[in-house]
Amino acid sequence: MAMTNAERQAKHRDKLRGEGKRQMLITLAADDWRAGYDAGARREKMASDAALRAAGIDPLSWLSGYIEGKAKEQVRGDSESQS
Numbered sequence: 038m039a040m041t042n043a044e045r046q047a048k049h050r051d052k053l054r055g056e057g058k059r060q061m062l063i064t065l066a067a068d069d070w071r072a073g074y075d076a077g078a079r080r081e082k083m084a085s086d087a088a089l090r091a092a093g094i095d096p097l098s099w100l101s102g103y104i105e106g107k108a109k110e111q112v113r114g115d116s117e118s119q120s
Contacts (some may be wrong), residue, residue, distance in 0.1 A: 066094040073099035077106025 040048070053060060072094065089096045099120060114118070 063097070065097045065101055067098075069095045069098035070102035073102030073104075074106035075102075077108075078110045079102040080107065080110060 050060060076099075084099065086096045089099050
């Protein structure tokens, strides 16, 4: 009989633990991620952690979006230069 999804997940989790690994959950703030994404896509200078915190922005969310936006803009720029 086939394993259920929960059984497969438990098996995978046990395998990771046996290898000394842990699974982590990170939650990002969507608005802060979007602000970082937009800044990265506009190729703005990266904001400091202190400046983000002072503005009430979650630095991890913002930085994650910034990296994604910058990468997408870089790919877009590379594909335009090849045309």
